[in-house]
Amino acid sequence: MADLAIHTENLTKVYRGDLGKRPIVALDGLNCDVERGEVFAFIGPNGAGKTTTIKLLTRLLRPTNGRIFILGVENKSHNSMERVGYLPELPNMYGYLSGREFLDFIARIFKLDFKERKRRVSQLLERVGLEKSSDVAIRNYSRGMLQRLGLAQALINDPELLILDEPMSGLDPIGRKDFRDLILQLRDQGKTIFFSSHILSDAEMIADRVGILNKGRLINIGKLDDLTSSHITSVDVTFRVESDALSRVDTKKYKTVIRDQNVMVRLNDSKEVNELVKSIERWGGQIISVIPQRKSLEEIFMTEVGR
Amino acid sequence: MRVCTVALNTFKESIRNRVLLNILIFAVGLILLSLVIGDWSIYQQVKVIKDFGLSAMSIFGLLIAIFIGIRLVVQELEQRTIYIIASKPIRRWEIVIGKYLGLSLTLAVNVIIMTLVLLCTNYITEGIIDFGLLPAVVLIYIEILLIVGFSLFFSSFAAPTLSAVLTLAVFVIGHLSGFLRDYIEVYPDRGYHWLLKIIYYIAPNLEALNLKMAVVENLKQPPHALLYGIVYGTAYLLVVLIVTAAVFHRRDLK
Numbered sequence: 001m002a003d004l005a006i007h008t009e010n011l012t013k014v015y016r017g018d019l020g021k022r023p024i025v026a027l028d029g030l031n032c033d034v035e036r037g038e039v040f041a042f043i044g045p046n047g048a049g050k051t052t053t054i055k056l057l058t059r060l061l062r063p064t065n066g067r068i069f070i071l072g073v074e075n076k077s078h079n080s081m082e083r084v085g086y087l088p089e090l091p092n093m094y095g096y097l098s099g100r101e102f103l104d105f106i107a108r109i110f111k112l113d114f115k116e117r118k119r120r121v122s123q124l125l126e127r128v129g130l131e132k133s134s135d136v137a138i139r140n141y142s143r144g145m146l147q148r149l150g151l152a153q154a155l156i157n158d159p160e161l162l163i164l165d166e167p168m169s170g171l172d173p174i175g176r177k178d179f180r181d182l183i184l185q186l187r188d189q190g191k192t193i194f195f196s197s198h199i200l201s202d203a204e205m206i207a208d209r210v211g212i213l214n215k216g217r218l219i220n221i222g223k224l225d226d227l228t229s230s231h232i233t234s235v236d237v238t239f240r241v242e243s244d245a246l247s248r249v250d251t252k253k254y255k256t257v258i259r260d261q262n263v264m265v266r267l268n269d270s271k272e273v274n275e276l277v278k279s280i281e282r283w284g285g286q287i288i289s290v291i292p293q294r295k296s297l298e299e300i301f302m303t304e305v306g307r
Numbered sequence: 308m309r310v311c312t313v314a315l316n317t318f319k320e321s322i323r324n325r326v327l328l329n330i331l332i333f334a335v336g337l338i339l340l341s342l343v344i345g346d347w348s349i350y351q352q353v354k355v356i357k358d359f360g361l362s363a364m365s366i367f368g369l370l371i372a373i374f375i376g377i378r379l380v381v382q383e384l385e386q387r388t389i390y391i392i393a394s395k396p397i398r399r400w401e402i403v404i405g406k407y408l409g410l411s412l413t414l415a416v417n418v419i420i421m422t423l424v425l426l427c428t429n430y431i432t433e434g435i436i437d438f439g440l441l442p443a444v445v446l447i448y449i450e451i452l453l454i455v456g457f458s459l460f461f462s463s464f465a466a467p468t469l470s471a472v473l474t475l476a477v478f479v480i481g482h483l484s485g486f487l488r489d490y491i492e493v494y495p496d497r498g499y500h501w502l503l504k505i506i507y508y509i510a511p512n513l514e515a516l517n518l519k520m521a522v523v524e525n526l527k528q529p530p531h532a533l534l535y536g537i538v539y540g541t542a543y544l545l546v547v548l549i550v551t552a553a554v555f556h557r558r559d560l561k
């Protein structure tokens with residue numbers, strides 16, 4: 001367990017319903033491991049329990065049942081957050097402070113000394129591209145600037161584990177790219193990143209592993225490659241034959257697209273590849289490419305969630 | 308240390324958001340108004356000014372205590388600023404007590420400036436500075452701190468409007484504590500006697516913190532009234548803050 005960044009056992013959260021209403025099961029027996037040094041994406045539709053999970057991990061909520069271990073330590077004490085950085089969804093910070101003052105305030109909570117505070121605050125403001133507006137009151141910040149400052153405060157303690165709740169929401173395409181680059185840089189520094197998202201393309205681009213959550217239950221978890229490769233929908237085989245041999249190609253048996261001397265065959269069953277390869281040899285053709293077509297994360301997500 | 312960080316930040320908030328300034332302008336204006344009202348009262352000018360000044364201090368303190376006290380934590384939840392702070396290595400009680408101390412500091416500045424203005428008006432009218440008013444001021448401040456404690460306590464589990472009503476109820480009952488005791492003694496056979504007794508024992512006796520009349524009228528004060536008020540108020544306050552911190556510790560920050 002010590003080598004895991006996050007480990008949850010049967011994690012359950014039930015919200016007491018308002019007067020006369022039923023309790024709501026927001027998270028139902030979550031067992032999830034996140035290894036150190038990986039980028040883990042937690043995806044699911046609205047109301048799936050992503051934010052509830054994150055708030056349980058960060059001690060904002062108390063679990064109804066189950067246990068949570070953060071970097072090998074059970075998160076029962078506030079000390080378990082020493083090496084964790086957290087960015088909430090659509091973060092909001094004290095509008096009356098400037099960006100620099102806010103980061104200094106957070107650094108004080110981590111009991112960093114004056115020199116270290118000054119160094120880290122300046123370094124982070126530069127890293128997230130806010131050095132020019134560091135002395136402007138936060139109430140004048142745009143959504144994108146708030147998101148950047150939110151990330152800076154999450155990094156103030158140089159955390160080993162970063163927990164980001166919908167980090168890309170509210171950002172424009174450039175902002176999202178910057179954010180993705182920053183996350184990958186942090187991963188290269190050996191940090192573990194756990195983030196929730198409903199923007200699947202972002203998850204697909206940067207995550208090593210993905211967990212799919214729906215209605216409070218983890219319905220699939222695995223490496224992105226494994227998840228997508230186990231869902232091969234078809235195989236495209238392209239080969240080249242001489243013009244006079246084109247007539248030998250069995251266009252009745254195979255779905256083909258012929259352009260000049262190039263033939264593309266789409267096989268719906270990957271087991272048929274060997275047989276086709278033999279036929280191509282027989283026809284005197286030359287194989288150019290064999291490309292398995294995988295389901296995108298979005299398609300997998302829609303299939304899993306739609307069940 | 309973390310408590311101080313939160314407290315200083317809360318104090319900074321009241322300065323930056325001009326809360327302190329607005330309250331001060333209004334309160335100081337009111338004390339100065341007492342000069343005018345004092346002029347209308349024949350032979351009683353000095354007393355009216357002192358009485359009016361101390362009452363203004365008390366009423367303003369109460370209003371700030373209720374309205375800002377309730378907003379203190381509720382605002383953090385509504386604006387979602389609490390998520391970043393509470394997810395750091397900080398205990399929940401450090402946040403609550405830090406915010407409480409920050410507001411207490413704001414109120415202390417408020418009371419000090421109002422006292423200085425009151426003593427100045429006193430000097431203008433009487434030609435002397437009556438330091439005899441200070442014990443009443445100290446106890447007004449302790450009463451304000453207690454009311455902030457209650458508003459923080461109620462707002463830790465109830466909606467803001469209900470919290471305001473409950474805090475106001477504590478204030479009223481606290482000042483009628485003596486009447487309540489007399490009533491129980493005079494009519495001991497009433498069916499709801501037990502309820503009144505519970506209220507009497509639980510509610511703070513805010514009259515123990517009221518020396519306004521005594522200092523204005525130059526009445527003989529009970530021995531150690533100031534000391535008793537300080538000890539009683541502080542002890543009561545500690546209990547309220549401990550319970551508030553415990554409630555907040557268990558609270559889900561949805």
